[in-house]
Amino acid sequence: MDAAVKRTRLSPAERRAQLIDLGVRMLAERSLEQISVEDIADQAGVSRGLLFHYFTSKHDFHVAIVRHTSAEMLARTAPDLELAPLEILRDVMASYVDYVSENRDTYVSLLRGTASGDPDMREVFEETRGEMARRVIDQLPTLGIDPDARTALSVRGWIAFVEEATITWLRSPDIPRDELIELLVTALPAVALGAGAAAALLGG
Amino acid sequence: MDAAVKRTRLSPAERRAQLIDLGVRMLAERSLEQISVEDIADQAGVSRGLLFHYFTSKHDFHVAIVRHTSAEMLARTAPDLELAPLEILRDVMASYVDYVSENRDTYVSLLRGTASGDPDMREVFEETRGEMARRVIDQLPTLGIDPDARTALSVRGWIAFVEEATITWLRSPDIPRDELIELLVTALPAVALGAGAAAALLGG
Numbered sequence: 001m002d003a004a005v006k007r008t009r010l011s012p013a014e015r016r017a018q019l020i021d022l023g024v025r026m027l028a029e030r031s032l033e034q035i036s037v038e039d040i041a042d043q044a045g046v047s048r049g050l051l052f053h054y055f056t057s058k059h060d061f062h063v064a065i066v067r068h069t070s071a072e073m074l075a076r077t078a079p080d081l082e083l084a085p086l087e088i089l090r091d092v093m094a095s096y097v098d099y100v101s102e103n104r105d106t107y108v109s110l111l112r113g114t115a116s117g118d119p120d121m122r123e124v125f126e127e128t129r130g131e132m133a134r135r136v137i138d139q140l141p142t143l144g145i146d147p148d149a150r151t152a153l154s155v156r157g158w159i160a161f162v163e164e165a166t167i168t169w170l171r172s173p174d175i176p177r178d179e180l181i182e183l184l185v186t187a188l189p190a191v192a193l194g195a196g197a198a199a200a201l202l203g204g
Numbered sequence: 205m206d207a208a209v210k211r212t213r214l215s216p217a218e219r220r221a222q223l224i225d226l227g228v229r230m231l232a233e234r235s236l237e238q239i240s241v242e243d244i245a246d247q248a249g250v251s252r253g254l255l256f257h258y259f260t261s262k263h264d265f266h267v268a269i270v271r272h273t274s275a276e277m278l279a280r281t282a283p284d285l286e287l288a289p290l291e292i293l294r295d296v297m298a299s300y301v302d303y304v305s306e307n308r309d310t311y312v313s314l315l316r317g318t319a320s321g322d323p324d325m326r327e328v329f330e331e332t333r334g335e336m337a338r339r340v341i342d343q344l345p346t347l348g349i350d351p352d353a354r355t356a357l358s359v360r361g362w363i364a365f366v367e368e369a370t371i372t373w374l375r376s377p378d379i380p381r382d383e384l385i386e387l388l389v390t391a392l393p394a395v396a397l398g399a400g401a402a403a404a405l406l407g408g
Contacts, residue, residue, distance in 0.1 A: 112326070113321070114321045114322070114323070115321065116320055116321045117317070117318045117319065117320045117321015117322060118318070118321060119318070122316070149378035149379050150379050150383060150387060152378070153369045153372055153373060153378070153379065153384070153387065154369070154387065154391075156368055156369060156372045157364075157365035157366070157368045157369035157372075157387075157391070158365065159368070160361075160364040160365055160367065160368030160369075161361035161362065161364055161365040161368075161395065162361070163364065164360055164361045164363070164364030164365075165357045165358070165360060165361035165364075168357055168360045168361075169357060174353035174356070174357070175353050175354050175357065179354060180357070183354060183357065183358065183361075183395075186398060187358075187361070187394070187395045190391070190394035190395055190398075190402065191365065191387075191391045191394055191395065194390060194394075198394065198402075198403075199402075199403040
């Protein structure tokens with residue numbers, strides 16, 4: 001396998017993607033801090049020097065790995081706009097719960113480990129949360145919710161709710177998957193609309 | 205002032221408390237990472253060596269500062285059990301919002317800065333969130349909510365909701381203080397009870 005990789009001649013873009021891909025796969029087995037440039041270079045059959053041609057530092061390489069996993073998560077949870085409004089939300093939450101379940105250790109260690117305090121990593125996570133919030137806010141009018149300052153705060157808070165409830169559940173799955181998804185889905189109209197209007201929406 | 209401090213003879217417990225207190229006051233003006241042992245020792249009129257008699261390292265000293273501010277926040281938001289159930293929650297949220305508004309920069313930098321990735325700091329924050337969750341769960345039966353696995357997840361998520369919505373509001377206060385408090389208060393029954401039961405509770 002390594003020999004095969006060594007023989008392959010890749011374009012710069014392909015080589016960069018290959019290095020990131022190796023890093024992402026390694027991230028399934030160890031924390032970001034434990035991913036060394038030496039190991040990646042060895043596996044890719046390139047020199048450390050060439051790796052630093054693509055990434056200015058180990059930290060820069062780690063940020064690229066995190067950016068890649070965040071983009072992957074966003075791709076997996078893209079809304080299917082052909083569904084009914086509440087079904088879109090349910091489908092997104094199901095994809096999210098399944099994606100983070102498949103990548104449990106990576107997800108928990110990125111969002112709750114040392115990386116969570118690093119300014120560059122935080123920027124990637126904030127961009128990801130921002131994109132998730134934008135998608136939700138775009139859908140709100142179809143749920144009969146006018147986006148305003150209060151709603152924007154609710155959606156930001158709801159995303160933190162989803163992350164925290166899901167991480168707690170991954171560490172200790174005391175309720176079934178479907179119940180977790182229902183909890184995440186119903187919480188959005190509940191916090192964004194207020195309980196009365198949410199009850200009318202969810203009951204309808 | 206420094207001269208007066210220098211002349212004072214303090215007991216070990218008093219000296220330790222004095223050093224932490226100086227650190228907490230310094231934290232209002234700069235980030236934790238910028239608090240140097242030299243500055244604290246100078247202000248307290250003690251040697252660096254004596255400071256390391258009370259704290260094994262700079263990091264240990266920083267953790268003690270964070271532990272102190274967390275305890276202060278918990279003391280400021282202690283529930284007043286003489287109030288009616290929903291009023292207890294409203295009173296706690298008002299105290300919380302006012303406390304973090306007074307300590308805006310400190311609060312945001314501790315929970316969203318470099319410290320948030322440090323394992324020892326995280327442990328203090330997690331203990332603080334755990335205590336806030338326990339207080340809420342203790343009060344749930346008075347709101348007609350049975351604490352179970354689903355409720356426990358909801359409360360954990362709600363605390364993340366409160367933190368995130370409040371930090372977003374501190375950075376950009378687009379709605380009045382009272383509206384934020386109402387948003388935080390009504391979100392708890394909405395996520396813990398489900399919208400229908402929450403509407404009945406909040407309407408009653």
